Amino acid sequence: MAKKSAIENNKRKQKLAAQYAARRRRLKAIADDMTKPMEERFEARLKLAQLPRNSAANRVRNRCEVSGRPRAVYRKLKMSRIALREMGSKGLIPGLTKSSW
Numbered sequence: 001m002a003k004k005s006a007i008e009n010n011k012r013k014q015k016l017a018a019q020y021a022a023r024r025r026r027l028k029a030i031a032d033d034m035t036k037p038m039e040e041r042f043e044a045r046l047k048l049a050q051l052p053r054n055s056a057a058n059r060v061r062n063r064c065e066v067s068g069r070p071r072a073v074y075r076k077l078k079m080s081r082i083a084l085r086e087m088g089s090k091g092l093i094p095g096l097t098k099s100s101w
Contacts, residue, residue, distance in 0.1 A: 002068030010061050013054045020055035024048065 030036060030044035053059070062073045064080035072081040079087070088096040 002063065002070065006070075007063065007068045010063055013060045016052055016055040017057045017060055020051055021057070024051060024055065027051075 027044045027048045031041050031048060033041065061070050062075065062078075063070050064073050064083050065078045066083040066087070067080055069080040069082065073079065074081070074084060077084060077093075084093070084096075085098070087093050089098050
């Protein structure tokens with residue numbers, strides 16, 4: 001199980017990223033638009049830099065929904081390999097069976 005503080009920090013980052021996503025997208029579009037004057041693009045970059053650092057989507061860590069483990073997480077299931085194996089062995093995941101031969 002991961003530290004509670006790390007899990008809570010990640011949740012906070014997810015909330016901030018969702019809150020600022022539209023503003024970030026709009027400012028990035030202005031900053032990357034080469035048809036706009038350089039002063040306007042520069043101003044958009046400055047406003048983008050003033051947004052909270054944790055509001056960027058790439059600062060959110062993929063974590064296991066079951067254990068909070070930050071590594072080896074399957075995106076589709078939002079679960080780590082360890083939790084997936086345990087739940088699969090117990091038969092809690094439909095369509096998944098542990099192979100044996």
